[in-house]
Amino acid sequence: MSRLTSSRRPGTRRPATPRVDYAALFAVTPAPCLVLDPDLMIVDVNGAYLRATGRTAEDLIGKHIFTAFPDNPEDPHASGVKNLSASLHRVLAYRVPDTMALQKYDIPLAGCPGAFEERWWSPINTPVLAPDGTLSWIIHRVEDVTEFVRSFGPRRPTTRRSPGRAEMEAELYGRAQELQRLNEELRLAHTREHHVALALQEAMLRCPDLDLHPEIEVRYLPAVETLNVCGDWYDVVDLPDGCFAVAVGDVVGHGLEAATSMGMLRSALSASIRAVKEPAPALEVLGLYARSLEGALATTAVKAVIDTRRRRITYSSAGHPPPVLCHLGNACTLLDQATDPPLGARPEHVTRPQAELSYAPGDTLVLYTDGLIERRDRDIDVGLARLTDVLARSGGLDPGLLADALLAGMDVSSGARDDIALLVVRL
Numbered sequence: 001m002s003r004l005t006s007s008r009r010p011g012t013r014r015p016a017t018p019r020v021d022y023a024a025l026f027a028v029t030p031a032p033c034l035v036l037d038p039d040l041m042i043v044d045v046n047g048a049y050l051r052a053t054g055r056t057a058e059d060l061i062g063k064h065i066f067t068a069f070p071d072n073p074e075d076p077h078a079s080g081v082k083n084l085s086a087s088l089h090r091v092l093a094y095r096v097p098d099t100m101a102l103q104k105y106d107i108p109l110a111g112c113p114g115a116f117e118e119r120w121w122s123p124i125n126t127p128v129l130a131p132d133g134t135l136s137w138i139i140h141r142v143e144d145v146t147e148f149v150r151s152f153g154p155r156r157p158t159t160r161r162s163p164g165r166a167e168m169e170a171e172l173y174g175r176a177q178e179l180q181r182l183n184e185e186l187r188l189a190h191t192r193e194h195h196v197a198l199a200l201q202e203a204m205l206r207c208p209d210l211d212l213h214p215e216i217e218v219r220y221l222p223a224v225e226t227l228n229v230c231g232d233w234y235d236v237v238d239l240p241d242g243c244f245a246v247a248v249g250d251v252v253g254h255g256l257e258a259a260t261s262m263g264m265l266r267s268a269l270s271a272s273i274r275a276v277k278e279p280a281p282a283l284e285v286l287g288l289y290a291r292s293l294e295g296a297l298a299t300t301a302v303k304a305v306i307d308t309r310r311r312r313i314t315y316s317s318a319g320h321p322p323p324v325l326c327h328l329g330n331a332c333t334l335l336d337q338a339t340d341p342p343l344g345a346r347p348e349h350v351t352r353p354q355a356e357l358s359y360a361p362g363d364t365l366v367l368y369t370d371g372l373i374e375r376r377d378r379d380i381d382v383g384l385a386r387l388t389d390v391l392a393r394s395g396g397l398d399p400g401l402l403a404d405a406l407l408a409g410m411d412v413s414s415g416a417r418d419d420i421a422l423l424v425v426r427l
Contacts, residue, residue, distance in 0.1 A: 026044070026046050027046050027047055028046070028047065029046050029048060030048055031048060031141050031142075031143065032046065032048040032049035032051075032052040032053075032141065032142050032143070032144065033045070033046045033048065033049055033139055033140065033141045033142075034049055034060070034065070034139070034140040035137050035138070035139055035140075036065060036088070036137065036138040036139075036140055037136075037137060037138075038092060038135055038136075038137075038138075039064075040064055040065050040066070040088060040138075041062065041063070041064055041065075042060045042061055042062065042063055042064075042065055042068060043061065043062075043137070044061065045057055045060050045061060049142070052142070052144045053107055053110075054109075054110035055068075055110060065084075065088075065140070066081050066084075066085070069081075069105070069107055069108070070108075071106075072106040072116040074116065075106060075116075078104075078105075078106065079104075080103055080104065080105030080106070083100065083103055083105075084100070084103070084105070084123065087100050087123070087125050088125055088138060088140075090187070091125045091126070091127050091135075091138055092127075092135060092138075095127045095129060095133070095135050096127065097124060097125065097126040097127065098124070098125045099123075099124045100122075100123045100124065100125070101183050101184075102120060102121075102122055102145065102149070103120065103121045103122075103123060104118070104119075104120055105119055105120075105121050106118050106119055107119050118146065119144065119146050120144075120145050120146045120148075120149040120150075121142045121143065121144060121145065122142065122143040122145050123140065123141065123142045123143075124141050124142075125138055125139070125140050125141075126138065126139045126141065130411075131375070131377070131411075132410075132411040132412050132414075133223075133412070133414070133417045134411075134413075134414040135414075200259060204233070204259065204262065204263040204266065205220060205233060205234065207234070207235055207236045209236045209237055209238045209244070210236045212238065213236060213244070213425075215399060215425065215426040215427075216236060216246070216399065216423065216424065216425050216426075217399040217400045217402070217403045217423075217424045218234050218236075218403075218421070218422065218423050218424075219403050219404075219407060219420070219421070219422040220232070220234070220419075220420070220421050220422075221371075221407070221412065221414075221419065221420040221422075222419050223371065223417060223418050223419040230253075230258055230259060230262075230418075230419035231250060231251025231252065231253055231258035231259060231261060231262045231299075231419070232248070232249070232250050232251075232262070232369045232371065232419045232420065232421040233247075233248065233249050233250075233251075233262050233263075233265075233266045233421060234246075234247065234248045234367070234421045234422075234423045235247045235248075235266055235269065235270055236423075237270055237273055237274060239273070239274070239277055239305065240277075241307075241309065242307065242308045242309040243277070243305055243306065243307050243308065243309075244305075244306055244308075245273045245279070245303060245304065245305045245306070246303075246304050246306070246365070246367060246423055246425060247269060247270075247273075247301060247302065247303045247304070247367070248301070248302060248320070248367045248368060248369055248421050248422075248423055249262070249265060249266065249269070249299060249300065249301035249302075249320070249369075249421075250299065250300045250301070250320065250369045250370060250421075251265065251295065251296065251299045252295075252297075252298050252299065253295065257295055258295065260295075261293060261294075261295040261296050261299070264293060264296075265286060265289070265290065265293070265296055265299060265301070265343075268285070268286055268289045269282060269283070269286045269301065269303065272285040272286055273303065273305070277305070278305065278314065278354065279303035279304060279305055279314055279315055279316040279354060280316040280338070280351070280352040280353065280354035281352075282303055282316075283301065283303055283316050283318050283340075283343075283352050284349070284351065284352050286301065286318075286343060287318065287343045287344060287349070287352075288349065290343040290344045291344050296343060296344065297342075297343065297344035297345075298319075298342045298343070298344065298345065299318070299342055299343045299344070300317075300318055300319040300320040300321075300342045300343070300370075301317075301318045301320055301343065302315065302316070302317040302318070302320040302321075302322075302323060302335075302367060303315065303316055303317075304323060304335070304365065304367065306365070306425070306427065308427075311358055311359055311360070311361070311427075312356050312357070312358055312359070313325070313335070313356060313357055313358075313359055313365065314354060314355070314356040315335050315338055315354070315355060315356070316338045316340070316352050316353060316354045316355070317335075317336075317338060317339040317340065318340055318341070318342050318343050318352070319339070319340065319341050319342030319343075319345065320339075320342075320369075320370075321368065321369070321370050321373060321380070321384065322334040322335050322336035322339065322384075323335040323365060323366060323367045323368075324365075324366045324387065324388060324391055325357070325359060325363060325364070325365050325366075326363065326364040326365075326366065326391045326392065326395040327359075327360065327363050327395075328360060328362045328363060330392040330393070330395050330396075331392070332388040332391055332392055333357070334384075334388075335355070335357070337353075337355040338352075338353040338354050338355035339353070340352045340353055359427050360427075361427065362426070362427070363427045364391075364395055364399070364402065364424060364425065364426055364427065365424075365425040365427060366387075366391060366406070366422070366423070366424050366425075367422075367423040367425075368387075368406075368420070368421065368422045368423070369418075369419070369420055369421045369422075370418065371412070371417075371418035371419050371420035371421075372387065372406070372407075372410055372412065372420050372422060373386070373387050373410065374418065376417070383410070386409070386410065387406070387409075387410065390405065390406055390409030390410065391406065393409075394406070394409065398426075399424045399425070399426045402424055403422055403424045406422065406424070407420075407422065
């Protein structure tokens, strides 16, 4: 047999891949690491960290990180706790890694109560996310660079030091200081942009008519790892003759561009339903408008008009996941009989379908965007089945409690990788 030919016979099974012991890997990782929970309590520590700090696992596990490592009270310029706290809270808020500039953070001297020793660290804080996007842990990894920093400090007169090296060291230190300044400016700019984005999102999602409907509850959860501005929306519009309209929609993408497109589409659909008073024609108008709006193609939306006098729901969907009607007996009906492609998907205009069904007082209508049910590792039908199961078990709750129960039952109470708009109507 050639040496380049596999010796495995056809039909034989490959050896099973050994299971990786991640705890053992963490224990021997050469970089010093702490594992923190979302309350910043130390839950694990590896050997390299214990060696770097002169501590034992019993000294650290179960303690708050700033109880274990407070600022040096003898150093009036100590800023280690403040800087590390800011970094860790950025990780908690944005769920993205945060690399810190070089930090002077003295630590208590082991075995000498009240005494501290000078230490310089190069830290990075990394979130560990659960499958639903919530933060489970933070890995605090550091490198002790104290000896390196000290090498740039004052030297004895007898120390020989070439002029070229002195210039290089001065330039390196200057660049490190400049990098720290620029990093802080970037963080401040990011914070300002974050606040502006949130204000923009809140303004665009405002529904004046929603205040007149205590039987309707809405929830909006931005996607994790974003600026908290996305393309999902909800809307409530009062119509004549005892009718009102509800809608949710989803613009492809995240960030300010998607949010801007969302605002224009939401306004256009809100105006359209007031003019035509039926969901399918309103979506047709919106589809024509979407063709002229950059970033609007492939947007999905669903519109439903509730006639409280006739107890009828009329609806139409542009490629959106189906709303769910939960009856008093907890049986669920999918509103999936009037679904068409997303906005702008067809090259020519085609009349959109429309369907209607009756409801009984006390039934509950739920509209949502795909972030509630879609996951990368499972089919969307699985998520839809889970949604109807949670709704059937919790449908008797008041709308506000039901909305929260749906988010919890879908494991997205703290957000997910995609944004989520949820609208619950008690009919």
